[in-house]
Structure formats: C-alpha cells, structure tokens
Amino acid sequence: MLRVIVRRLLQLVVTLMALSALIFIWLRNLPGGPVEALLGERATPERRALLTKALGYDQPILVQYGKFMQRVLTGDFGNSIRTGDPVTEVISRAFPATIELALAAMIIAVGLGVPLGYLAARWRGRALDNLTIAGTLLGISIPIFFLGYLLKDVFTQNIHWFPPSGRLTTGLDNTNVTGFFVLDGLLTREFDASADALWHLILPAVTLATIPLAVIVRITRASVLDVLNEDYVRTAEAKGLRHRTIRGRHILRNALLPVVTTIGLQTGALLSGAVLTEKVYNWGGLGTLITDSISGGRDYPVLQAIILLAALVFVVVNLLVDLSYAFIDPRVRVR
Amino acid sequence: MSDPTTQAGTPAPRSGDDKPRPGMSERSIGLLGDRKKARLDELAQASASDRGGISLVRDAARRLRRNPVAIVGATIVALFVLMAIFAPLIAPHDPVQRFDELTKNLTVDTIPGSSSEFPFGSDPLGRDFLSRMIYGARQTLFVGVLATLIGLALGVLIGAIAGAFGGWVDVVLMRLTDVMLALPSLLLAITLVALASRSSQWTVIFAVAIVSVPIFARLLRGSMLAQRESDHVLAARALGVKERNIVLRHMLPNSLTAVIVQATLTFAVAILDAAALSFLGLGDPDINRAEWGLMLGVDGQRYFEVRPELAYYPALAIIVVALGFTLLGEAMREAIDPKNRR
C-alpha cells in the first residue's frame, strides 16, 4: 500500500515537472513571445532588448528553466507583470474563493445527482427517468456562462432572491481567517457575514454544478441499473431484507464506486467551469485572475502558476480518489 | 467545460472479482485520470472486441435506424449542415452589410428589434441578425469540424503510432497524453490561446482541437492494443503480411469505429468550448465573422441587458446543435456497444 502511494506521488511529481517544462518552453518560443505580448507589436527594438534582458530571456532556455525551477521549489513564482505583487501572494488570495465555489458546486452536484440518478434507475423508462435524462443532456449541451446569465437575469433582476455578483455585500466587514467566507463567518461567530456569503454563493455554485451534476446523474443511473441486475441484489431480496438495507448496503454501496471516480474526474470540469462562472458573477477567484491576467496584457508568471496549480489540484484529487478505492472496495485492497 | 460526453457514458460493467480495478492495478499505476483513461480503453476494446467487418457496421446501422434518439440527433445534424451549406440561399440579407435603416436607430440602450424586413432585428452594428444567425451555422460548422478533424488527426496519429509500435514509443507517447489530460480541458485551451500572442479564428480552432488529442490518442491506442493480440491480426502476421500493412489494412480500420463515435461527441464539446473562449475574450477578433459562439460570447454578453435576443438565439442554436451531435454520438456508441447486440 505504502509503496503504491510513494510510486504514485513520484509519478505525480514527474508529471508536474513535464507540464511545467512544456509550458515554460512553449511560452518562450511563441511567435512574438512574451516580450511582444507585453510591449505590443510596434515597440522599438531597444525597448524589446531591454525587457528581454530584464526578464532574463536572453539566456539559454535550459538555464532559464533551471533558474525557474530553482525559484519554484523555494515557492517563488516571480512577480505579476500586471500588478508587481508576488505571484504566490496573488494566487493565495484568489485560491480559497475558487475552492469554496468548487466545493459548493460539488456538494450540490453529488447531493442532487446521486439521489436523482438512483431514482431515475429505479423508475427506468418512466416519466421521471425520461425527464432526468433529458435534463442531463440539456445540462451538458448548454454553454454554462449563458446559463449563468440566464439564472442571474431571472433570480437577481426579475425576482430579487439572490445578489447578482460578488462574494459579500459591499460594506459588510468580515474577518478573513481561511479565505472561505462562509467558514470564516462561522469561525469568527460573524454569522451574518457567513449567511451573506452563503447567499452570494448559491447562484454561482448552481451554475458551476450544472455539468458535474449532469454527469453524476448519468453515471449513477447507469451504475445503479447495472447493480440492479446483479445476482447479489436478488440474493438480498431473497433474504427478505428491508428495502432500506437493500438500497443502502447492497445497491448504493456498489453503485457508488464508479461515481467516486467520476467525482475525481469532474474536478477538471469544475476548474474549467470556474473560469466562466467567476466571470459571470464577478467572483474574485482564480478564474477571474486568469481572465484578468489575459485581458490586461498577458501576465505570464501568473498564468503559468495558475495552470500548474490547476494541474496539481486535478492530479492530487484523482490520486486521493484512487487511494480511497483501497478503503471502499475490498477487491482493490488485496492487489 | 471539460468533455462531459466522454465521461457520461455507462460505467464499466463490474462482473466478477477477477477484473482488475483500474485504480491500483499494476498496469495502470498511471498518474491521473486513471478512470478516464480506463473508460477510454474500455470503449476502445468494446469496438475491437469482436469484429465481423461489414456485417458489424451494418448491424449497428440497423440498430441506429430503429433508435428514435438517433433519428432526432441525425435530423438536427442534417438540418444544421443543410443550413450551413445553403446559407446564401436561405439568408435574406448579406450578413456583413450594415443597413442604414438599422444603424440610424442604434443607440446606447436600444438595438432595433424585429421588423418585417429584419425578422430577428438588428445586431449591435446594424446588420441583419437573422442572416447572421443563418451564416453562423456555416462558421460554427467550420470551427467545429476543423477543430474535431485536427484533434482527430493528431490523436489518431499519436494513438496509431503508440498502438502499432508498443514498447517505449508507447510509453513516451502515453505519458505525453497523461500530461495533457492532467489539465482541465478548457484551461488547456485557454492556456494555448493565451500563450499565442494574438488570437484569431485559427488559435481558437487549434486550441479546441488540441484538447481532444489525448482523448482520441488513448481511444485509438487502446483499440489497437486490443487487436494486436486478436486472431485475425495474428493470422495475418503468420501469413507473412508486412507489419505496415497489418497496421494500415487490418488494425486501423477496425479501430476507427470508436474514434468516429468520439468525433461526433467531440464536435459538441468543440463548439461549446469555442463559445467559452469567445466569452473570455479569447475568441476570433474579426467583427465581420458570424459564428454562434462568437455572437453569444461577445455581443450576447455585452448587450444582454439591452437586447437579450442577441444571446438567446445563438445560445439556443448552440444548445440544439450540441444536443443533436450528442444524441447522435450517444446513440452510435450504444449501437456499437457489444453489450447491446441482439
């Protein structure tokens, strides 16, 4: 077990290294490259040369990469070109916001998706099932930023149930502990701030949850259908077990194994979706940071760090999912 | 917006205890998205598992024709393609021409709505919105098809080389796809566009295409590997058929079914991702180009308060077309799945 974990961790490191190298090299070999992107096409050669030297881009690529990695390992990703702040600082300000949003979306997707998928499978071919399938197909076919605007229009303009954007009502002061505003409010006993943050969180989270929800519903449904046909469910029925026991211990326990995997894979969809959702709701997280880093002159150090961070999150989550299998599926344990 | 369609299928039938779980088994001590890979490999094997050549395809086609989902999907796709081809005949106006009767009514907070001359009203630049919607089918088809084809071509190339040679070539190429799969797909696309110094229609197409490369590569490789050991390939080898011919004539054609199905599903993701890029300001900067993603992502967003139809119509068009391709793709996947053969 331990050996597997160590091996997986090593591979994780190798992947991230490879990814960073690819991005690094790509960045510096693009037509125009970062210097042109920063200065624009009509910059004078002198200014270009100056900036190239200032950024260290005149050195051999391997040397540059070596220096970059050296700094990265000490936690230094350089400074933002746009604001001049250290990249780590910029990112650590935005990171909790995105995680809070993504977690809320995942809670919605799992909390709603699993029961819906189960019910659809139990009532296969009935109205509920057909409706659910239609809903999931629509869910994966709708551009989620459009859905975001739609929800925003309905729930903040027509009926004023939710605030249109931001993470907190302006003027409301909260104490920042973890950066998760809902949690912070609870920790500092500023319950009004917590409630306000939650109120702001709902619409963006629902928007972001759309695709993972659709996927989880479908996986759960398909998986439950598979399990319903299994002999051990028939055995459980033959034992005269209560419906509750059969559903929980025999059907869901088995049917949820593929769903756990899906949750890991949906991390990717969440991170992608967060970029769009955050822009719609002006949510100050990584997604906004990406958008700003692109539109306000390409802020390469920030972009580079965010991409690596996103890959790290995705890889780590999926590693955790795989490892969790050892605890939820006894057949994996022996291997 | 990763590729939900590749993940949304039915999970592996978990029969017996002797089927290794992908997570921790020796073979796939891989890094990331092991399940995603496993699913792809599985799909690949499904298409390679038994091959009756033509009869298999015919069999699948017969099942498709009886499936209402497939018919709805195919109809949507067909109408979409027809609209794209015959756009000049259908559209009442030139999509890039600015009409005086429209421009004179444009103000900061009004955009002319429907009239008998312009049923969908004006766009923010005084052009006929209906004609732009119709021509939009063309550009959307163009972006989607090209992105899918480029992704497919690169993916098939990588997958075929990996699958055909095996060994260290396979290891290196598959590790490369691992790295690509480790990045959330839209983020990868954003990165690619952002790293290019100027965005254009081509950066969008290319970025969206690259995202699907690892998926195609994995799919094809899995299917080819499954076939390497199959009887008809062994027979061909025993008969002294050249390795190159075995790969080109025997293995590749048999592996393409799953790839074609995936391409159908990828198309839907491609136009959604292209729209997302436009929304983020990374789209095609050409203001004359009528493409639904662009129309939704730029004008639709900017003028949502003024005239929401500018968002609704392209959004609806994208949803319907994405749905059409998804339905068709899912139905095709179901049709070639040996589990559903009767």
Added chain:
Amino acid sequence: MSLLDVRDLSVVFQRRGERPFTAVDKVSFTVEPGQTVGLVGESGCGKSVTSLAIMGLLPKRGNKVTGEVLFEGTDLLRLRPDDLRDRRGREISMIFQDPLSSLNPVIPIGIQVAEVLERHQGRDRKQALRESRDLLDAVGIPDPQRRLSEYPHQISGGMRQRALIAIALACKPRLLIADEPTTALDVTIQAQILTLLKQLVDETGTALVMITHDLGVVAGLCDTVNVLYGGKVVERAPRHELFAHARHPYTHGLLNSVPRLDSPRGERLHAIRGSVADNIPWAEGCAFAPRCDNVVDACLEGPPPLEPTAGGGDLRCNNPVSEEVAVR
C-alpha cells in the same frame, strides 16, 4: 395440508413491442414438510422462473403471474409485498446457481450472514455475528471466525456456496429452494455440496425444492421428481418409479442421454433430437412433438392432459414409452 401447494402457476412475460411469452404454463405441484422435490428440465423449461415466482422475486414489470402458491395455506402471490418480505429468508429461503455473483462483493461474509439474523430474529450485530460463525462452522467452512471478516473474492467457490447455504438456513426455514446449486462448481465440490444439503435438510426437517437439469442430482436427493418441458409439467413420479419406469419420451430421453459406465462398449448415446427452439406452442399440441420419437397424430391436436398413472405419478403424453429403463 401440504407445506407448499403450487396450483396452476403461470408466468407470462410481456415486453412492449414483443409477443407475450409463456415461460410457465399452469404448473401445479406440492411439497410435503421435510420432503425433497425435484424440478427437472433443460434450460428454458421454466424451472427457474417457477422458483422465482414462488419467492416473489420476478421483476415487478414485464410479466404476469397467475395461479396460486399456497404456503401453509397462505397464497404467497396475494400477500402484501412487506408480508412476503417478512417470510422470505425466514420461512422460505433460496440459494442460487452462481455463488460468486450471488454474494455482495464489497461486504464481508460475516455481515452477509448476520444481516438475515438481524432482520428476522431481532439479533443485534454482535450476537448475529456470533451465530453466523456457528452457522459457517455448521456448513463446513474451516476457520469460521476468520471468514467472518473476509470478502467473497477471498474464499473458494465451494466455500462461497457453503456460505450461501448458511445464509439460507440461518433462520431454519421450512422450505429451501435450491436453483442449480452445484452447476457453477467443480465436479469434486458438487458432491460435497449435495451431501451437505442433504445432511442439513435431514437434520433440520427443512423441505427442499431442488431445481436442476442434472438427473444425477435428482437420483441422489429427491423423493419426488417433476419433469418440466416448455413450461409445463410433463411427468411427475416418485424417484424410484421415475428411474425405473420413465413413461414420458422426454424423461426417457433425458435418462438415456446420461453416459453410463455400465453400458456396453460401442453403444451410442441417445441424445434428444433438436432443441427447445423447435417447440410448438402447447395450444397446438404437445410442445415436445417435433423432437419426439413416439409422436402420433393426437400429439398435434391440442395439448395432452396430465393424467394419473398406475405408478402413483402423473403423465402428460398420448403415446408413453413402455419399455423399462434399468434403475441406476
């Protein structure tokens, strides 16, 4: 009163867009307390569907079950689902063909045995697990304490079937239905499992309905045998009577198709011609007619009735076999 009295049980499968299929066609038979009764036939003869119908385990949709299944006088088919649930696993149990797929792969064996005791005997988890250990011991599983926490994939096929038997007999039911309990096992294990079953039902006085295609199983175990063909009982007889004087050409064919060590060298095995696919609907005649050596005109003029025989059984045949078949 018989323990189990199945009267005119029919199961018709009806899928949308397809023609209805009668899997079980007015089957009647009885099981006395402590008796062992065989249901014998080829696959597709309706024997498994019969057992699932008795247990109320057929899918809720897509089929229609008619007739009566009287268990100690109560019609199980008309019982409320919850009442039937209370009896299943307590008064009537069932074991299935494939012991691996019939056990939940992610739950320890101990829990899978214990949950029946918790459900029907009101035991708490601890007590139930203690009793489960004794049950595993009773069915001959070595080192039962350790097995409690093991998973199905960790034990052998024979042990899995023993565990399923332990589950089925945990509440000392009055009736046990065994659906091909040895088919998925190695030949050497088959005999052990049959011996165990025989010993356990004898000890506990449980009546056993043995569903099998294997006449060897019937010969060693059953008091009475019902031979099913095309969803109908075609012959019913006490075991010795059946083996000595099989009257129906189908039963006869089954007996003759078993290879025997004492048959003369060079003698050909008598296989029954064709397959179940050749059946004609009972409404038009005898379903077995197309495959039958004794077929007469009457066989194609409507279904033959099931009539009592001199040997104490019943027979559904227009032209039964008269020659004797030696007792095995």
